Amino acid sequence: MPDIMSETSTRRYWLMKSEPDVFSFSDLLKAPKKTTHWEGVRNYQARNFMRDLFQAGDGVLFYHSNAEPPGVAGVAEVVRAGYPDPDAFNPKSPYYDEAAHAKKVNPWIMVDVKAVKAFKTFVTREMLSAEPKLKEMMVLKKGSRLSVQPVTEAEFLAVTKLGS
């Protein structure tokens, strides 16, 4: 009998930020298999989430940052757990990590993410802020710059509801 309460089988929820000018949710919908490598995360806390906790099947809120307006465009899903990000060793990549390359130790991790569905209504930051259930949501806290954030199931459901 599978232990559905075990840590490894619990579905988790995440919010992942992307600047739509660089890569938007519609870009993800248009991508082959609606899937992309989420490369270029260069923050240790975000890296640790992807390396230690991301699992295929986890839910993702696709957040447009540095956008007008900012907000959640749709839902995606983790289809591959953390594995090394080759861009770290690629001098041509904007995400090249020269110091890591010199040491020949790649500390950076990426995951694969697949679009599930675009929201009927784009959930603006203003809408998120107006929802009492999202009072504690990390992305709404002032100065919250982390590009990969954990989201509770209740928050995930509340955001999904706002979008549908």
Place this chain on the structure above:
DNA sequence: GCCAACGTTGGC
């Protein structure tokens, strides 16, 4: 374009 908040770097 401004600037507050944050993470990282490096001098000491």
Place this chain on the structure above:
DNA sequence: GCCAACGTTGGC
């Protein structure tokens, strides 16, 4: 190990 300086993020 402290912390000032710096670069970046991202809402506004």
